[in-house]
Amino acid sequence: MKKKERQAILQKIVHEHLVHTQEELQDYLHEYGVRTTQATLSRDLRELKVTKMRDEYGKSRYIKLTTETQGDAEQRLQSALKTVTKSVDVVDFLVIIHTSPSYGNFLAAALDELRDTPPADILGTIAGHDTVVAFCKDGEQAQVVSDYLSTHI
Incomplete structure (x- = not known):
């Protein structure tokens, strides 16, 4: 699978699901048929500007701060x-x-x-x-x- 396709799926997962760990992210990626290493997943998260933040309940989860203004x-x-x-x-x-x-x-x-x-x-x-x-x-x-x-x- 190409990098852009994998990253698009990753963005979709972060947008649609409450994901708390990289292991959970990898499980969701597997459901989409994507196999990746932890190093590749970390690199994708950095490139997509996805970060772990505490939600309103104090629990850490992955979110993308901005989606439509990535270049600004x-x-x-x-x-x-x-x-x-x-x-x-x-x-x-x-x-x-x-x-x-x-x-x-x-x-x-x-x-x-x-x-x-x-x-x-x-x-x-x-x-x-x-x-x-x-x-x-x-x-x-x-x-x-x-x-x-x-x-x-």
Whole structure:
């Protein structure tokens, strides 16, 4: 089976089913006649931008953050903000963003895609387990970034 066909089936599974583990994903793929290794499955998930997130019940499951805006970095950031952001604060030239547990790096990557793009103008980010620090040129720019991020939570 070709890669595009396998990935289309994988997207369909993630969209239609609550899948909590890669083993479950492989079981669903087998039902569609797709045999794959764990390494190939992991690579497909990365390429499709499918990630594991906690649902409203606190249980981790695979989801695709955006489907129709895959090429648009700003839309991906806005989707990520709505999905994983808890709060946004400003300290001088820093914007401190608290996320759901395990999503600091995920949100930082989305912010980094928009580096030097107004209104963000973020110089860089550092991420932890559930916190992102975005560095701005000055306190005024940090407030602009904070306001932008806060409107999309």
